[in-house]
Amino acid sequence: MTQRIPVAVTVNGTTHRREVEPRLLLSDFIRHELGLTGTHVGCEHGVCGACTIRLDGAAVRSCLIFAVQADGHAISTVEGLAPERGRLSVLQQAFQDAHGLQCGYCTPGILMTVSAFLEDNPQPSEAEVRHALSGNLCRCTGYQHIVDAVLLAAQRLREAG
Amino acid sequence: MKPAPFEWHAPASVAEALELKARHGDDARFLAGGQSLVPAMNFRVAQPAVLVDLNRVAGLDAIAHGADGSLAIGAMTRNARIERDAAAAHSHPILAEALHEVAHPQIRNRGTLGGNLSHADPASEMPAVMLALQASFLLRSRRGERAVEAARFFLGPLATALAPDEMLAEIRIPPLPARTGTAFLEVARRRGDYAMMGVAAVVTLDAGGVCTAARLACCSAGPTPMGAPRAAATLVGTRLTENDMTAAAALLREEVDPMGSVQASPAYQRHLAGVVATRALRLARGRAA
Numbered sequence: 001m002t003q004r005i006p007v008a009v010t011v012n013g014t015t016h017r018r019e020v021e022p023r024l025l026l027s028d029f030i031r032h033e034l035g036l037t038g039t040h041v042g043c044e045h046g047v048c049g050a051c052t053i054r055l056d057g058a059a060v061r062s063c064l065i066f067a068v069q070a071d072g073h074a075i076s077t078v079e080g081l082a083p084e085r086g087r088l089s090v091l092q093q094a095f096q097d098a099h100g101l102q103c104g105y106c107t108p109g110i111l112m113t114v115s116a117f118l119e120d121n122p123q124p125s126e127a128e129v130r131h132a133l134s135g136n137l138c139r140c141t142g143y144q145h146i147v148d149a150v151l152l153a154a155q156r157l158r159e160a161g
Numbered sequence: 162m163k164p165a166p167f168e169w170h171a172p173a174s175v176a177e178a179l180e181l182k183a184r185h186g187d188d189a190r191f192l193a194g195g196q197s198l199v200p201a202m203n204f205r206v207a208q209p210a211v212l213v214d215l216n217r218v219a220g221l222d223a224i225a226h227g228a229d230g231s232l233a234i235g236a237m238t239r240n241a242r243i244e245r246d247a248a249a250a251h252s253h254p255i256l257a258e259a260l261h262e263v264a265h266p267q268i269r270n271r272g273t274l275g276g277n278l279s280h281a282d283p284a285s286e287m288p289a290v291m292l293a294l295q296a297s298f299l300l301r302s303r304r305g306e307r308a309v310e311a312a313r314f315f316l317g318p319l320a321t322a323l324a325p326d327e328m329l330a331e332i333r334i335p336p337l338p339a340r341t342g343t344a345f346l347e348v349a350r351r352r353g354d355y356a357m358m359g360v361a362a363v364v365t366l367d368a369g370g371v372c373t374a375a376r377l378a379c380c381s382a383g384p385t386p387m388g389a390p391r392a393a394a395t396l397v398g399t400r401l402t403e404n405d406m407t408a409a410a411a412l413l414r415e416e417v418d419p420m421g422s423v424q425a426s427p428a429y430q431r432h433l434a435g436v437v438a439t440r441a442l443r444l445a446r447g448r449a450a
């Protein structure tokens with residue numbers, strides 16, 4: 001008999017209740033149970049960073065957490081970044097303006113990583129940005145435009161106060 | 162890439178967790194941060210029948226600063242928290258320096274020190290740092306508790322002194338004497354990758370600049386974190402000149418036993434061990450003065 005565990009997880013401000021098997025990864029819970037397919041799944045062993053979300057504010061790999069462990073916790077995903085439908089956040093806009101993406105597969109993970117990073121470090125150096133991005137793989141291109149986008153976002157966020 | 166089915170328990174207390182582990186023995190694994198165990202489960206390299214999840218256990222994530230400069234770190238303390246702990250950075254700056262090299266920020270946000278040490282990956286930084294700091298580990302089971310020195314804890318790749326019913330509960334790090342300098346350095350192909358070689362160095366000088374104690378330990382240098390006691394012993398009584406450090410590094414190269422990987426041959430790792438040890442000693446000496 002498969003064990004099924006009731007969970008209540010708050011995602012982008014909305015609490016979702018489900019009954020799940022313990023082995024269900026949080027990444028699959030977000031995508032398959034909640035239909036929030038902005039969180040991407042790449043390697044499923046914690047290397048690529050595509051599935052990065054924020055758990056109680058901290059950027060983490062959702063493929064390395066079981067959904068049952070998120071019970072009672074608050075998660076934010078890429079769908080929660082934009083302030084309203086049709087309007088991008090400052091960070092997202094900077095990625096568009098600086099051409100910080102090509103195919104976009106890695107982008108949601110990078111945005112979640114960087115959204116946490118810029119809260120901790122609003123005035124990062126380029127080296128610090130590169131370190132912050134080290135856990136997110138982009139296979140389209142170099143990282144230069146991504147770094148540019150993060151620095152642009154940091155500047156705009158500072159100017160906006 | 163999905164884990165095999167398992168039975169999941171999320172106890173609220175250490176006693177309850179130990180009871181579960183005693184009942185299930187080797188069929189059960191403790192789940193700490195999950196940053197090594199869950200990838201292994203996703204690959205199905207690990208297929209534990211039972212997971213005892215420690216993330217809801219109270220009282221395992223404190224960082225206690227002793228008045229004497231010692232540290233006691235609960236096993237479930239997240240690595241990112243230790244990295245940011247100002248008092249720990251003051252008493253044992255090598256912790257944050259080495260943690261900065263441990264995987265990536267997202268992994269450190271979730272991964273715990275106790276989980277990292279219990280996993281006992283010989284390529285991991287923190288086991289080597291614990292050797293160099295002469296840490297001891299508090300192991301608890303339903304039968305009682307015992308303290309095991311880091312030097313006796315790591316038995317081989319992914320093998321430790323933990324019995325099937327035991328949990329690593331706390332990491333105890335003694336104070337560093339006055340005029341002690343520490344350094345952790347590593348060489349990796351990319352930031353966050355496993356090091357091809359990493360060295361932790363701890364040196365203590367007397368008021369006249371003579372070395373009174375030295376410890377060296379390496380990661381990715383053998384089946385366990387590898388201390389280099391003979392190399393360290395040659396430094397005691399010297400003024401840590403370039404010649405002294407070069408001589409110690411030459412000995413250290415003989416004391417390590419690197420296994421080689423797709424990235425680096427054992428001979429290259431041995432070469433790196435000497436280079437990185439010299440650099441780490443130079444840094445530690447500067448910080449001790």
